Each structure stands twice: as structure tokens, then as C-alpha cells.
Amino acid sequence: MSGTTRRGVLKTALVFACCGMSHARLALAQSRPGDPLPVKQIADGVFAFAGIPAMMNDQNDGEICNVGFIIGDEAVAVIDSGGSVVEGKALIGAIRARTDRPIxxxxxxxxHPDHIFGNAAFDSTGAIIVGHRNLPRALESRGAYYLQSYRDAMGGDLMADIRIVPPTKLISDEEELDLGNRKLTLKAWKPAHTDNDLSVFDHKTDTFFTGDLCFIGHLPTMDGSLLGWIAQLDILNGIKAKSAVPGHGPIPSPWPQALEAERRYFDVLASDMRKAIADGVPMSDAVKSAAQRERANWKLFDEYNQRNATAAFAELEWE
Structure with missing residues (x-):
């Protein structure tokens, strides 16, 4: 976290208290600016940082998603750059505290911005940016909007260095990357959370970086296809991982148990929307009552559930 986050003990305490953060995280938030991101080693050569369940703003430097890196004998692979250049630089600092191998x-x-706004921090590393084959088009379509829409919440200082940096290596199906006696399998998924979801599987430790195909605690957000996501849950469930790093939630998390709450929410949401459609309930009314029995199970429910319900209604209306 940056100096923006660490300026005042009281200010930080209030922010973290609202998010239910521990005293340990609060202490980290009060440490000096420029410190490496406080990553956790979750397996041999695998490190991750757990973002907080909150909206991106200048209080948290956009540090709301999980990011990580994997160290091979020859090189390092980073999984997501975080929600700001400040976070991206802190992530690089965490890597350099553990290895001098090239990124x-x-x-x-x-x-989504919480996963890619830190990309510009890696300009000087020479890292090849890798993404789903649909990611360049998505960033071209949404990038300018993202930069503008987050300016108020993030503030001009934090946004100043953020740029949309698209991938140069694209994944269309599955592809292996070798870090030196360490192979990673990257898989491009059909539309689910978005139409450009990519996952990373480390074969040495059977650790699965799911991206936002898996949410725990933080309400899943839909920007792709509810039916597509539900259809791919069985495929995700079949991946033989020992543990997972979800896009949002505890690190590491048991696999495939990490999918259970998400599956339940989708089933409830789809059931409620189908009933509303069958009963002729207008979408404007249906989205207000959809999945309300799931409210207590998720953080940021009020921020995202109606948006999910709106997308689900539009999709299920044409079944």
C-alpha cells in the first residue's frame, strides 16, 4: 500500500475497520510508503497477495483483487498487476525481495481495472504481457471509459501513471509457459465472468490461479454470461488442483470446494430470474428482489447484485 493509504493512522483504521480487516493488515497499512506488497508464500515458489473486499478508491490504492507470482529456475511469471501502478510497483518490490530472476x-x-491498472509498472521489466485472445478488443472498447470512470474514486494522483497496456501474447485455447523446470498451463475460457477470462495452473505445486472465475466472500460480478459461467463450473470443478488463488477471497483456498458458494448464488439468481420472467414481472422490479436470500453470505452484495440480476434477466429472457 502507498503513502496515500498510510498517511494517517486514524484514517486507515477507519477504512480497515469498515472492511473488517485484521490488526495485522492494519499494521501493514501503517508501514512506510514504498514497501513491497506483503505477499504470502502459499506453495514452493508461489506467492500471493489477498486484496480487500471493497470498491477501488484512493484509500486502498485499488488493492482489492488477489495478485501473485511464480518463480521458476530461470524466470518469474506474475499473475495480474493490481489496481494501480502503485500496487504494481509494490508487487515488483515483493518479487525483487525474493529473487533477481527476470520477470x-x-x-x-x-x-477489469483491479487486475490490469498496474500493468504500466512493468514497463521497465521487459515482461511479456499475456492475455486471452479477446482481451485486446475488450481493452480497446472499455479502456478509455475505465480511465475516466475511476478518476473520481481513485483521485488524480493515483490515476496519473495508470495506462491501458494491452497484451502482446494472446492465448486462444490452452498453452504452456516454461519458467525453467516449471511449467504453467494457461487456459482461455468461454464467456463467463467476462468474455476474456484466463486461468493459470502451476504443475509443480498443483496451484490454480482462477482469476475471477472464482469469488469467495466478495459477491461474484457478471460481465460475460451467467449461463456460460454455470456451464463451465463443472469443468472448473474437475481441475485437479491442491489449492487455488481465487480472484477475490482467501489465499490459498481449498479446491474445488472454493466454487461451492459461487455455484449456490448462481443457482439462486437463475431460479429467481426464471420465475420472475415466467410470472411476467418487469425487469425493473425483478432485479430488486432477485437472490435476496443470499445477501448475508456476501460482501458488496448491494453494490453488485442488481447489476448481476439485470444481466441475468436479459440473458434468461431469451432461453
Whole structure:
């Protein structure tokens, strides 16, 4: 976290108290500006940082998603760059505190700002940015909007260095990357959370970086296809991982148990929307009552559930 986050003990305490953060995280937030991101080693050569369940703003430097890196004998691969250049630089600092091997790949799991706003921090590393084959188009379509729409919440200082940096290596199906006696399998998924979801599987430790195909605690957000996401849950469930790094949630998380809450929410949401459509309930009314029995199970429910319900209604209306 940056000096913006660490300026005042009281200010930080209030922010973290609202998010239910621990005293340990609060202490980290009060440390000196420029410190490396406080990553956790979750397996041999695999490190991750757990973002907070909150909206991106200048209080948290956009540090709301999980990011990580994997160290091979020859090189390093980074999974997502975070929600700001400040976070991206802190992530590089965490890598350099553990190895001087080159950062060969920066893998973007999808288009959302909390995962890609830190890309510009990696300009000087020479890292190849990797993404789903649909990611360049998505960033071209949404990039300018993202930069403008987050300016008020993030503030001009934090946004100043953020640029939309698209991938140069594209994944269309599955492809292996070798970090030196360490192979990663990257998989491009059909529309689910977005239409450009990419996952990363480390074969040495059977660790699965899911991107936002898996949410725990933080309400899943839909920018792709509810039916597509539901259809791919069984495929995700079949991946033989020992543990997972979800896009949002505890690190590491047991696999495939990490999918259970998400599957339940989708089933409830789809059931409620289908009933509303069958009963002739207008979308404007249906989205207000959809999945309300799931409210207590998720953070940011009020921020995202109606948006999810609106997308679900539009999709299920044409079944």
C-alpha cells in the first residue's frame, strides 16, 4: 500500500475497520510508503497477495483483487498487476525481495481495472504481457471509459501513471509457459465472468490461479454470461488442483470446494430470474428482489447484485 493509504493512522483504521480487516493488515497499512506488497508464500515458489473486499478508491490504492507470482529456475511469471501502478510497483518490490530472476511474463486474467491498472509498472521489466485472445478488443472498447470512470474514486494522483497496456501474447485455447523446470498451463475460457477470462495452473505445486472465475466472500460480478459461467463450473470443478488463488477471497483456498458458494448464488439468481420472467414481472422490479436470500453470505452484495440480476434477466429472457 502507498503513502496515500498510510498517511494517517486514524484514517486507515477507519477504512480497515469498515472492511473488517485484521490488526495485522492494519499494521501493514501503517508501514512506510514504498514497501513491497506483503505477499504470502502459499506453495514452493508461489506467492500471493489477498486484496480487500471493497470498491477501488484512493484509500486502498485499488488493492482489492488477489495478485501473485511464480518463480521458476530461470524466470518469474506474475499473475495480474493490481489496481494501480502503485500496487504494481509494490508487487515488483515483493518479487525483487525474493529473487533477481527476470520477470518474463505478466499474465492478465481478464480486463477489469483491479487486475490490469498496474500493468504500466512493468514497463521497465521487459515482461511479456499475456492475455486471452479477446482481451485486446475488450481493452480497446472499455479502456478509455475505465480511465475516466475511476478518476473520481481513485483521485488524480493515483490515476496519473495508470495506462491501458494491452497484451502482446494472446492465448486462444490452452498453452504452456516454461519458467525453467516449471511449467504453467494457461487456459482461455468461454464467456463467463467476462468474455476474456484466463486461468493459470502451476504443475509443480498443483496451484490454480482462477482469476475471477472464482469469488469467495466478495459477491461474484457478471460481465460475460451467467449461463456460460454455470456451464463451465463443472469443468472448473474437475481441475485437479491442491489449492487455488481465487480472484477475490482467501489465499490459498481449498479446491474445488472454493466454487461451492459461487455455484449456490448462481443457482439462486437463475431460479429467481426464471420465475420472475415466467410470472411476467418487469425487469425493473425483478432485479430488486432477485437472490435476496443470499445477501448475508456476501460482501458488496448491494453494490453488485442488481447489476448481476439485470444481466441475468436479459440473458434468461431469451432461453
Amino acid at each position: 518474463r511474463y505478466l499474465i492478465n486474467t481478464h480486463m
